[in-house]
Amino acid sequence: MTLFSAGVSDADKRIALRAGLDSGTLQRWPGAFSPLVAKLVADIGFEGVYVSGAALSADLGLPDIGLTTLTEVAARGGAIARATDLPTLIDADTGFGEPMSAARTIATLEDAGLAGCHLEDQVNPKRCGHLDGKEVVPAEEMIKRLAAAVGARRDPNFVICARTDARGVEGLDSAIERAKAYVDAGADLIFTEALADLGEFERFRAEVDAPLLANMTEFGKSELLTADQLGALGYNAVIYPVTTLRLAMGAVERGLRQIDGQGTQAGILDDMQHRARLYELLRYADYNDFDDSIFTYSRPREQS
Numbered sequence: 001m002t003l004f005s006a007g008v009s010d011a012d013k014r015i016a017l018r019a020g021l022d023s024g025t026l027q028r029w030p031g032a033f034s035p036l037v038a039k040l041v042a043d044i045g046f047e048g049v050y051v052s053g054a055a056l057s058a059d060l061g062l063p064d065i066g067l068t069t070l071t072e073v074a075a076r077g078g079a080i081a082r083a084t085d086l087p088t089l090i091d092a093d094t095g096f097g098e099p100m101s102a103a104r105t106i107a108t109l110e111d112a113g114l115a116g117c118h119l120e121d122q123v124n125p126k127r128c129g130h131l132d133g134k135e136v137v138p139a140e141e142m143i144k145r146l147a148a149a150v151g152a153r154r155d156p157n158f159v160i161c162a163r164t165d166a167r168g169v170e171g172l173d174s175a176i177e178r179a180k181a182y183v184d185a186g187a188d189l190i191f192t193e194a195l196a197d198l199g200e201f202e203r204f205r206a207e208v209d210a211p212l213l214a215n216m217t218e219f220g221k222s223e224l225l226t227a228d229q230l231g232a233l234g235y236n237a238v239i240y241p242v243t244t245l246r247l248a249m250g251a252v253e254r255g256l257r258q259i260d261g262q263g264t265q266a267g268i269l270d271d272m273q274h275r276a277r278l279y280e281l282l283r284y285a286d287y288n289d290f291d292d293s294i295f296t297y298s299r300p301r302e303q304s
């Protein structure tokens with residue numbers, strides 16, 4: 001990182017994302033609900049950052065039912081992507097409209113500095129992939145969505161990930177058939193949404209010849225598999241989409257209740273990120289050095 005933006009260009013981040021997917025090692029992409037969280041994800045040593053639609057809409061006080069706009073998502077996603085040298089993959093829901101809108105979505109997300117995005121085969125308005133009652137569009141419609149997206153890409157390394165929600169609607173066989181068709185339509189990566197257990201992940205891996213992404217979201221339909229298990233299965237990437245938001249909100253709620261009940265937060269300081277750690281992540285000292293060097297700088301003719 002430089003002080004004011006990422007130290008790695010958008011193009012190089014996309015190259016890194018592709019290299020990670022080709023590496024044979026599971027790429028771990030925790031969801032970052034803010035630029036600051038993205039800095040922590042990088043600091044701890046993960047391979048990439050994920051921006052969740054569920055977290056982004058929850059952060060705006062909205063349910064994850066397709067209410068957010070492309071402008072909101074691109075602005076927040078761009079701010080998160082710029083805060084780290086890691087590549088960032090963003091949730092683009094159903095593409096924010098019909099195929100032509102999906103094409104514009106890709107151009108906009110590229111301009112915002114994202115390394116890739118996923119588009120899903122749900123109808124609009126969409127639902128969380130782990131809830132009952134969601135619906136999918138016919139495969140042909142999703143193929144048009146994808147073809148428009150792939151055609152709109154200017155950087156050939158921008159990763160277009162196709163998510164199929166069909167497992168919970170039409171069953172595993174249909175989800176696998178759809179995934180194959182989406183690969184043929186140009187998808188670089190397949191997001192296998194809401195598979196039930198290890199056996200289903202194994203079957204998907206055996207039948208689909210493309211990089212695969214697993215969604216380890218909590219309180220949903222999928223068994224929580226470890227990174228070692230997913231790596232051994234041959235999965236290429238895993239997201240923990242809403243995990244950091246759930247952790248933070250759990251802590252915030254406990255803390256607010258403590259203040260409400262005890263009249264002070266003094267007893268829960270250990271649950272907090274220390275001021276010193278925050279400043280370390282933000283590189284406060286480096287900004288001070290920068291500032292000092294400007295204030296002590298004087299032009300040669302003033303020096304005599």
Ligand SMILES: C[C@](O)(C(=O)O)[C@H](CC(=O)O)C(=O)O
Pocket residue numbers: 051052053054055064091127128129130193215217218220241242
């Ligand atoms: C991955 C996801 O699309 C997201 O927006 O983060 C959600 C996650 C969730 O609601 O738990 C999904 O799986 O639909």
Ligand SMILES: [Mg+2]
Pocket residue numbers: 052053054064091093
């Ligand atoms: Mg989502």
